[in-house]
Amino acid sequence: MAAIPAHLPSRAAHVSAHVLGGGGGLFPEVLGAGRAGFRALRIGAPAGLGRAAGMEIIRSNFKDNLNKVYEAIEEADFLAIDGEFSGISDGPSVSTLTNGFDTPEERYQKLKKHSMDFLLFQFGLCSFKYDHAEAKYIMKSFNFYIFPKPFNRSSPDVKFVCQSSSIDFLANQGFDFNKVFRNGIPYLNQDEERQLREQYDEKRSQANGAATLSYISPNATKCPVTIPEDQKKFIERVVEQIEDLIQNEENKNLQLEPCTGFQRKLIYQTLSWKYPKGIHVETLETEKKERYIVISKVDEEERKRREQQKQAKEQEELSDAVGFSRVIHAIANSKGHSSCFGCNNKGKLVVGHNMLLDVMHTIHQFYCPLPEDLSEFKELAACVFPRLLDTKLMASTQPFKEIINNTSLAELEKRLKEIPFNPPEVESAEGFPSYDTASEQLHEAGYDAYITGLCFISMANYLGSFLSPPKNHVSARSKLIEPFFNKLFLMRVMDIPYLNLEGPDLQPKRDHVLHVTFPKEWKTSDLYQLFSAFGNIQVSWIDDTSAFVSLSQPEQVQIAVNTSRYAESYRIQTYAEYVEKKHEEKQAKRKWTEDSWKEMERKRLKTQYTPYIPQSRYYCGNSFTATSTMGKRSMSPIQEETGSDDMEEREIQETELDETDCYAESVPEGRKRAKKFKKVKKEQDPTGSITSGSTALFEVPDTW
């Protein structure tokens, strides 16, 4: 057990997080092209940074390189991932996606509703393996182009949405859309894969039993086929020809004239009944795309050979169709290092920067449509990615938050090269492209995954400096990084720094927050005016006619509500009242399915009061490892205060000339005061439901 270094909090203390601004790595790059709020974030995008080539994986070289990918995953100490999407929000504005007082459940629902119709069309995967002898990481970077090319006539014809601002942003980064659409690797989710497998199985069982198949086997003799009157002559003639073929020893094959599909079906049925054995029937196509039947005499051996050939071909077709999903399966199925105590061999650590949307998209696209509730999503995520680490959350948490001002990926990477951090020693593996540090500014998922990995290494190593004796290298299996596991950064939420995948989420006190409803003509300045008696406020727009307003002191809340009692144009209620009303509305809406509501209640209570032991109902058995031991350890960085540098709560659409985008900056004192009320956060929250659980949650492990 390592001694507790002086700079780190002791066991009794709480690790505190500071959600600093600057935008997330993923968000500024993909969201960057969005509206007002997101524009500002784009400033933080990589500039002057070297870009990786990565190993480009497209449809044509996917199969040849798949073993390389598997190998990289298996040997890795950790993996870094990043995705590029065709859009972020299909709502009328991006602000509908993020409100500063979203609950994790609300945020999940919003992202699920507004973001999943976009396509994840580039996936970056970077594996890092530590070479102890050389004291450096060996890195393999892959950049996958992904596109749901329909592989046959019964395959899904996927429709996906593109958002102009996102596409425009990527275009400006030199993104190669032609590569995606012409050469993207196809994929199937679990359901589609199962359906396709069943199709093949059905065909095979038909071949071994029933009527319509190319191999007519002994037990196919069922009953005569009903042939429509007008087709009888046609079929009789075919049968005659086949009799000739069978009698005649010289001829091996018989080619019938092209005919209609219905006629071909009749032929297949008739032959399977009349000639259960010894002939092979196949449909071919002329140059003019007319289909015709070829009948050949085959012996048993030849029949088996053809059957095997056919099965092998089918298996390959199936694998090709599953395509890129196989890479995600490999990550999900990967084994953690056996020397890693406490991780239960759960799978590789997967690192990402501001990765909630990446994780949701990956699951949605390559596993299954996202589940209804956040709690179900947590179970599912644990199956696909048993161990995640979000570098944006890490950088926003003690001991980093004090020394890192801007957590956008590009800025973070720069910062982590400077004192007190050390730029990590990382080298491309042999046969993998190395980096050209002064080349084009391509926006590439593989490169972003690489940079994310570098950031993780620097921060992990920095934790080693607190040990005594200090360590230069902290591995991905060190207990030092466990507090950061499975907590995903929550973009632009004021008082909840992360989504906790391993248990219930934090429930901050919001007793300084008001919910205000007003005419749609109102602007932020009207709210400032309304609350001018209360000093500095922060406004979080919900929609055109409502917003959350946080006051600097909770005591002001009741005064504000009281003084507004007789107002006509606007309405003020406390956050608690708002939540209660929303809850009631929801309940009223669901009354018609009383039972399903009870089920929900039960689930909710279970989540709140019982230890979080997920029972995975997703394909954990077959494709990835079970996670029954997950969540037993819950050591968590918590947050003490919330900056708002990256919280431009509102997409500004007023037409006030140049005066449109800086309201969020206008209350610097407000931010300072905000620190005060956040300090009471760990007290009983309004509903009193989570306090005991969350106390346990913030325990710090012995090893610290």
Place this chain on the structure above:
Amino acid sequence: MAAIPAHLPSRAAHVSAHVLGGGGGLFPEVLGAGRAGFRALRIGAPAGLGRAAGMEIIRSNFKDNLNKVYEAIEEADFLAIDGEFSGISDGPSVSTLTNGFDTPEERYQKLKKHSMDFLLFQFGLCSFKYDHAEAKYIMKSFNFYIFPKPFNRSSPDVKFVCQSSSIDFLANQGFDFNKVFRNGIPYLNQDEERQLREQYDEKRSQANGAATLSYISPNATKCPVTIPEDQKKFIERVVEQIEDLIQNEENKNLQLEPCTGFQRKLIYQTLSWKYPKGIHVETLETEKKERYIVISKVDEEERKRREQQKQAKEQEELSDAVGFSRVIHAIANSKGHSSCFGCNNKGKLVVGHNMLLDVMHTIHQFYCPLPEDLSEFKELAACVFPRLLDTKLMASTQPFKEIINNTSLAELEKRLKEIPFNPPEVESAEGFPSYDTASEQLHEAGYDAYITGLCFISMANYLGSFLSPPKNHVSARSKLIEPFFNKLFLMRVMDIPYLNLEGPDLQPKRDHVLHVTFPKEWKTSDLYQLFSAFGNIQVSWIDDTSAFVSLSQPEQVQIAVNTSRYAESYRIQTYAEYVEKKHEEKQAKRKWTEDSWKEMERKRLKTQYTPYIPQSRYYCGNSFTATSTMGKRSMSPIQEETGSDDMEEREIQETELDETDCYAESVPEGRKRAKKFKKVKKEQDPTGSITSGSTALFEVPDTW
């Protein structure tokens, strides 16, 4: 007046149409990559045809070439257009889009619902001008790449859908997606343009009157600004600095420190109140994207100069934002040739191949969302495209239908080079790219527009051969082609060849048609079996559990209904019963808005019983010419029989190995018999509503 040539029907006779197969020009190319039904059509796609370069118009060269485009439109004898889209149908399958017994209204509703979320991202425009001296056409071809790049923070952030199969098909054709997304020309519809114009107007009027503008003019003195307590000091300091500036003769400018948007707003308001005259306030941005205010002393002349500069810049920004829509406006506003009798100078003839979807998309994207009803759409289309001609419809109509077997664009173009047609003499205008007839197989809208124009010329000229003396050249203004005006090909509808933009649509007798409901396990063969007693039938799938079945004789209909009376697994009703029930359901659904229903009824009756005189409620006044005289002439090719080569009614998803796609071919006799029942089509239709109107409709002009 020209004599009636022997081959053409006399005045009393009816011009008959034959909707032959082979797929539409637009459809096979764009739909081609789709599912089963559409796959087959792809076969007809251009092969070995020379492809045009066209003049490529992208964002960067749009403005420089716009006058060339205007000139080409103005001088043209006719225009040809073609569009490429990011998809065709967002329904679960393309078959939901087309049923062989759709009414024009139903088809319009389907296309509107399922196809308008796609992006028209390439627009081909080809102008043809006849050079009498040289006896050849001079052609100018433009190929526009189109993308809704957001032009500023308040501009619409368009979301559009992509369909994998369509994208994949275009990708295989070498379509350049990078050019679309990186260099596409932006556009605005009429509403967006109006909003943007209002924004600029508002700014300007604010500048000349109110508070928040950069030019603080005399009448801006309203009242003191309410400044929040904590901002008072800040504003006071700013005012002091400005007093200094005004006193001090040496300094012309004052640069304030960067501050928040709220503070900048306060500064603007304060200054407009305190200094109504003589200073100029402007917001600039530092390299770090911080905004700051610069104040300068200006005299009246300088003020005016700056004001004008600013207005000119705004006007240019507005034009840039309207972008490609200006081309469509130019087409809509174009004047027909003054020597053209009867066309009332209504606008250029615009030719397209299978152009319904092109017309709908063009209007939807560059004018306004499509209206509720087909009748309103007809009015709107008359505003944007006063005179349309569909070469697929023309080729499917007498006297062409007898000698043209395949009306897909590529096949048609080939056919029209052979006897009895003459390949037209067409040459690129000077300075325009000419054609490389053996180069790449790019799928290019400009090229398809060009080919469409060639087809029109050949067919128009062929009509001249019937005149005495025969004419080699028939102009786009000839009465000979008027019967083909404003009738758009209706893809895959069995008994209605076209959508009539100039009046009510044809209402064919469907007394040989049954509507059948059955278990979702049923396949086409089950229906054949069910109706085996009735000879050959044609099946048009509606959805998984229903289809239209047409029998060869109307007399059989009642027998079928009677014999099925006690069936349990399926249900048969006549087409008339089905329509009535659907009508009742619709009525029940709308009962809650009794008035709106009455309004609809009124509209419907009006359409059916009164002469069709559209009252255009769309922006006809400003942007395009009024159309009050439209529709007075209704000479119409009608159809006598319906082939089904391109009517693969159902997307086949059965997993019957190779036995899946040929049912439609399986009733060759059925097709022949179909001719018989179609011959009674001109009798009273079941509802009796349209007969008198349609008789007038089929009159053939004296000039024939």
